Amino acid sequence: MLMLQGSLTNSFSTLSQAMKVVSKKRLMKQCGFPRRPPPRGPKAAQGEQPKILGPLERVYQEIAILKKLDHLNIVKLVEVLDDPAEDNLHMGIPVMEVPTDNPFSEEQSRLYFRDIILGIEYLHYQKIVHRDIKPSNLLLGDDGHVKIADFGVSNQFEGSDAMLSSTAGTPAFMAPETLSDKRKSFSGKALDVWAMGVTLYCFVFGKCPFIDEYILALHNKIRSKCVEFPESPNISEELRTLILRMLDKNPDTRITIPEIKVDPWVTQGGTDPLPLEEEHCSAVEVTEEEIQNSVKYVPSLSAVILVKAMLRKRSFSNPFECPSRREERSMSAPGFQSAEDCYLR
Incomplete structure (x- = not known):
């Protein structure tokens, strides 16, 4: 049982606590055992072998990280309970359905999106890429601020960025480079920016920019189709430009988080600036002992x-x-x- 601080209100639904049930047996049956990133620097020179983490260990590591994350725009994990005699591991997650007939106003979207920017900047500062940003993975707390939740497919990385080679997340929010046969690896940070762009599009239009009931057709649209904007609601040219820069199909030229933070639409032409990274980010480290004690076992x-x-x-x-x-x-x-x-x- 994972308990979250905050509750959902308004268009995100009302919910004080929600449950996500994870099957431990299903986790163990997942293909392969994901590995930690290979060691770099002195460790690599010494020939140190990366520790192999099984699916459950990955979950416990994720829980240990979540319990130490402390940010206004990241969901606060209180506790996880695991009954060894049961198959299920209980974790919490809120749900918002897309499409919706009640999208947010442009100003409300801007306020919510500013929270997402700060939350993602904080995660990237902690060397974590979320990989599944979407409206249903966002909490709206009692304080009116959006909090990012569900780190089930997130990745930790070393260095300046996560260079990924596998796909993860929700199909309609996947970036085109993850669906290409030409790219062997891609930037984790750029993936989060693309998903943020799809999420912002959902905020103002109530639907995803690329939709198809067939997965292969959806992939083709994401890879090749240009972003189209409905006639209603009519959005500002600044917002339209920002969405297009976030949904740039080339990750090398896609707008970055630092650039989004100073975007004219986000900051209202510089009159409403976001705090600097050093003003809201501080490093979090998780020890092996904290990973071992991340889950409270109950009879x-x-x-x-x-x-x-x-x-x-x-x-x-x-x-x-x-x-x-x-x-x-x-x-x-x-x-x-x-x-x-x-x-x-």
Whole structure:
């Protein structure tokens, strides 16, 4: 059970807690065992071999990282509970459906998008690429700020960028370079920027720029079709330009996060600047011990629910028991002190 700080409101739906159930058996059946990036610098010179991480270890590593991330625009992970006797690992995620008939206004989209920019800048500063930015992976907290969630396909990297070779994420939000046979590797940061562009398009138009019910046709549109803008709603030329620069099919010329931060539409011509990187980013490091302790093991999730109910009622009696049966049992042993009395004393 992964508990998140904040709740969903408005067009993101209302939800105080949500559950994502991950099958541990299914994780173990995934093809291959993803590896950490190969060592560089002194470690590479010493011939150090990268440690092989299994699917579950990857999840625990992700949890350890999430528990240490601390940013206004990143979802705050409180705890994860794992019952060794059960197959499921419970994690939380909110859902927003796209398409929608109620897109955001241009100004509301700008405010939400500014939060996404800062959240992604923070992740990239921590050497993490998200790889699955989309409206359904965004929380709108009680404070009115967007918080990025769901790091199920994210990647850690070394150096200045993640050079990836495998596809991941949601088809309609995938960048064209991931669907090309010509490119052997591609920039992780550029992938996040493309998905941010698709997300911004969804904010103002309520649908994705490239849509098709057939996956191969969708891939072809993403690779070759130009971005088209509906006649309604009518958006500003500054927003149209920004979307086109983010949805540049060439990742080498695609706009970058530092450039997006100073874009005229984002900053209202420089009158509403975003904070500098050093003003909202600080490095987070995760130790092997923190990875090992990232998940709290419990004997039974149903037992945890039962205990929580008892504590809420300030009683160790069964909160789900029929009142008539409880009364019969208390009458059969009139001299026995109630569990509630013992607990309160």
